[in-house]
Amino acid sequence: MQPFTKQIIDIIQHIPEGQVMTYGQIARLAGNPRAARQVARALHSMSAKHDLPWHRVINAQGKVAIRDEEGYEIQRMSLESEGIPVINGRVSLSDYQVKS
DNA sequence: CATATGACGTCAA
């Protein structure tokens, strides 16, 4: 497991309940400010097998970035279950995004 | 023009 990937997983596992993080923030904390896309790649490949709260990871616009319909709804439900309302496929980042 | 952002797609072990 590469340090990067490990960092990404670690960071996601530490996202507080009721809060979300963007790809850019995760990439920055992982040590590579330009690796936002790699964060997406990592999740695409490993989110399922790491008991990660991946539903707390969204894009910088507060939108659910999942393309898959099923996964999208799963994330929406998960977020709302934590008290994060998803309106029009979006989340109120100003209220729920983790600040760093 | 400069800056910010990204839930893929393919291949190796």
Add this chain to the structure above:
DNA sequence: TTTGACGCCATAT
């Protein structure tokens, strides 16, 4: 078969 690496560059603003 399944799990993980890749760590850029196309697109939008």
